[in-house]
Amino acid sequence: MAETLSLADYDVYGFDIDHTLAKYNIPELFDTVYNAMAEFLISKKGYPKDLMQSFDTDFCFSCRGLVLDIKLGNMLKLSEDGTILRASHGTTFMSTEEIRAEYGDVRHWPHFEHLIDKVNNIADEFRIFENFFDIPAELICARIIDIRDKENGKRCDGYNFWSDVFDAFNYVYNPAHFEDNCGGFFDQFKEDTGRFLAPLNSTVKSWLKKLKSDGKKVIVISSAYHDFASCSLEFILGLDWRSYFDLFVTCARKPGFFFNNRHFLRIEGGKVKEPAIDLKENEMYSEGNSVALMKMLADVTGKADPKVLFVGDSIRSDVYPSKRFASWDTLLILEEMEAEQRLDDLRNEGKPPKRKRRRTMEPSDLEKEYLTSRYWGSLFTDDHLPEKNEGKLMNTLWGFIIRKYADVAVPQLEYIADLPNDFKFPCFRHEEPKEWGFYPKRPYALQDDAHVS
Secondary structure, three states: OOOEEEHHHOOEEEEOOEOOOEOEOHHHHHHHHHHHHHHHHHHHHOOOHHHOOOHHHOHHHOOOOEEEEOOOOEEEEEEOOOEEEEEEEOOEEOOHHHHHHHHOOOOEOOOHHHHHHHOOOEOOOEEEEOOOOOOHHHHHHHHHHHHHHHHHOOOOOOOOOHHHHHHHHHHHOOOHHHHHOOOOOHHHHHHOHHHOEOOOOHHHHHHHHHHHHOOOEEEEEOOOOHHHHHHHHHHHHOOOHHHHOOEEEEOOOOOHHHOOOOOEEEEEOOEEEEEOOOOOOOOEEEEOOHHHHHHHHHHHHOOOOOOEEEEEOOHHHHHHHHHHOOOOEEEEEOOHHHHHHHHHHOOOOOOOOOOOOOOOOOOOHHHHHHHOOOOOOOOOOOOOOOHHHOOOOOOEHHHHHHHHHOOEEEOOOHHHHOOOOOOEEEOOOOOOOOOOOEOOOOOHHHOOOOOOO
16 A cells, blocks of 8 residues: 555545535434434334433444444444454443353454455344444444343343334435435435535635646545435535536445446436436436446546545445445545544533534534543544453554555545645555554544553
8 A cells, every 4th residue: 555645646536425525413413313213113113112212311322333233232342353342232331251251252253254354234143333324223222122121121032123223224214205305314404404514614615626627527426315415415515516526426325336236327307217328427327336437437537547536434335345346545534533532521421512503623522422432432442452452553343444445534624625735645554553544643542642441
């Protein structure tokens, strides 16, 4: 891997929308999605009303990157070698002795080899919670496990609730509900988009324009459906949002976009039409695949193998597959970098501080509370390891995947938009774990004077 990355070296820049171009108000998102899922499970699946507790009473339970061991009802934080670093059964955290009793003395999770190779779920076995749209379901699942154990009078021998939670996901995020104004998320998003998003600041907008004026191709690749994607882009960029980009790919179904062979479907008048034979600039498409996209990009750039930088927030769906299957360079938007900077200063008991509608480059204290967890610790490192690994930094599962598949990580686009395009960012070097690709600085937990607890 290269030691530095310079934006000037690329022919094409690809951008995800949600949590990349479109910065969300995380507390509003988590609260809304949790309530919508709980309401569905209570009204449609018969779950007790106890499930409709406020999300913010247990907001510190949630953390990016947890894995649900479905059959055992355990939530897990994993190391880069499959060691279970921390675990909870439902919302009750397990001691090291309890973890050993359930998984063996080495605390090795049995599905780890599949997870680290595929970075994907196995139905009815485990589920990864890696993106911000999924994370509210961690608490849903943990509370369901508590409810089942309470009903049983003791810990259950096994759990079979996941299909219900999956149905709740499909209901809340059903693309048809955007047009139908229902589901508990899309209807609220359309009614008051400013509650969830803020307009993109002028520095980033000017930067996007300059990329195009410099002769680069700027494209959108999002798994959002076209109506939701269009609504978001119009809100953050304005009525002229189409002028910022050369191509729009929606409903991309990442990570499958990078290894499946789905046809591109043409979108006209807000409706999905027939498969597209040839991709054209300034048009919007649905689904598709990276191989066909690269053929189109070779034509419009005049280069047989155009150099692509992809910018996204999902480690699993954006960074990992675009690097592994398409060999694109990757820039990861990682809000935890700045959220963890003041981790030790934000340990308030009880409910979080009153919500404020603000949008500056730095997240609010409330957002930092929602993005960090006193229970699970840092996304990047953990000292709950067997003796052989003590003191090793960047030792979590997601720390490993970041340093292997991301070239550079930044908290938000604002951090790079006012830099010269030939600025050289230091890159992650997988085989040299202390060669950091974080910009502008390492997360607090990876700094030399940090103590991870």
